[in-house]
Amino acid sequence: MPVAVAGFVLSTRGSDARPFRSGLWAGLVFGVVFYFSHIFWMRAVGIPAWIALSTLEALFYGLMGGASALLQRHRWWPLWFASAWAAIEVLRSGWPLSGMPWGRLAFGVVDTPLAEALPYAGAVGVSFLAALLGALLAWVVRGAHGPAAGERGRVTAAVVLAALVAVLAVPALAPWRAEETGTFDVAVVQGDVPGPGDDILYDFRRVTQNHVDATVDLGARIDAGETTRPDLVLWPENSTATDPFADEQTHAGILEAVAAVDVPVLVGAIVDGTGPDQVLNQGIVWDPVTGAGERYTKRNPVPFGEYIPWRAVFTKYQFFDRLREVGRDMLHGTRDEPLPIDGVPVADAICFDIAYDDGLVAQVRNGAELLVVQSSNATFIRTDQIDQQFAITRLRALETGRWVAVATTNGVSGVIAPDGTVVATAEPRTRAVLQEEVGLVDGLTPAMRIGPWSGRAAAALGALGVLLGLLAYRRSGRGDRSAAPAHDEQENGVTRVSEPA
Known part of the structure; x- marks a missing residue:
């Protein structure tokens, strides 16, 4: 370099x-x-x-x-x-x-x-x-x-x-190196994407069902005494590609999964916006007692991938025909506060958010003790993008001095220590559950203080x-x-x- x-x-x-x-x-x-x-x-x-x-x-x-x-x-x-x-x-x-x-x-x-x-x-x-x-x-x-x-x-x-x-x-x-103030048990679910593996909408209901089934299986192993009960189950972005509040089948699947593990599940969901042409990409804390609660909305939707700037101009030309597949424009999130999950403030980043400084820095400076990343890299599963993004995520672990749990639909999912070491990872294009006890850190690195x-x-x-x-x-x-x-x-x-x- x-x-x-x-x-x-x-x-x-x-x-x-x-x-x-x-x-x-x-x-x-x-x-x-x-x-x-x-x-x-x-x-x-x-x-x-x-x-x-x-x-x-x-x-x-x-x-x-x-x-x-x-x-x-x-x-x-x-x-x-x-x-x-x-x-x-x-x-x-x-x-x-x-x-x-x-x-x-x-x-x-x-x-x-x-x-x-x-x-x-x-x-x-x-x-x-x-x-x-x-x-x-x-x-x-x-x-x-x-x-x-x-x-x-x-x-x-x-x-x-x-x-x-x-x-x-x-x-x-x-x-x-930061002193850990406690521990938190996190289960990362990678449900996999059916069919060619590079199209989240190929069978979006099966994607959701894969995550439900993996979580229910985890609940069965907990009940059988084969593993401990985690404090949080992490689902990836697009684990539901339809609004779980409007779609009964999706809603029922989430309730089944949450009941099976009896702990909060951070669900990655596409939620209808206030208008017919708007959509939100959210991480929703789904509690087994109180139901859907706190939400983090993706701060940095991808231009021309998740929303179309100057839509009327670009969609006029045949060269940009594929842009018409983005039927609704994704709105930007503005949340700077971490998500409270089981008494622990957790900073969330959805997919490309991990490459931006603003959201993570704000959440860590506001008290986040753990980082989670929800991502859907299925479109890029046969490319180097998934490795580049995981490397950026490891950088964020080092920069913030925090543990990071990463859940993706089919790769790369993993758990990263504050020194950038990859503690656990799942093979791409497989269904897997990674369960790790991670540390909680409330001290700020000099980099976070500088902001x-x-x-x-x-x-x-x-x-x-x-x-x-x-x-x-x-x-x-x-x-x-x-x-x-x-x-x-x-x-x-x-x-x-x-x-x-």
């Missing part, structure tokens, strides 16, 4: 005449190559969606390339470059529409020495550190101010790089760096225009060109 970032830096240095434009084109090429391959799995939704989303995200790398060319024009540019890189990641993670966080540097550091920095610096901070490593490596290659700086610049860069590596060794030698301020600081530093780069470019431009023209001198019949002082 640092080598790749260093390559980005060196290729976006830009020409002296038009640095932003030349840097922009180099950054755009980088973005196209990286993002089209990184989210190749989006072709499972549709080739137009893959092309459109990849092209949009590649533009951000073009913007970063232009900024990089400007930032490299003044002293200590690696600091400004890393700040701008982290700021661009934050920007594209929330805009346009709900943004697309996939491809952030921090999402690739699990199982590397940088992972131990996550509890201290968070995802934004670790992206900054990874970008800074790459920028310093490029500084070593080119010298402090380009090849003309010679060995002095390279020595300075090497010393700074070594100092950063030494700083990053501190979290690895003294990893952040959104790391992103704000990166944005401020990045903007300041670009401003300074623009000023340096304008000053150099004025200097060139105001300089006296060179004049020729004759000496012994040889013409010499004298440059102005």
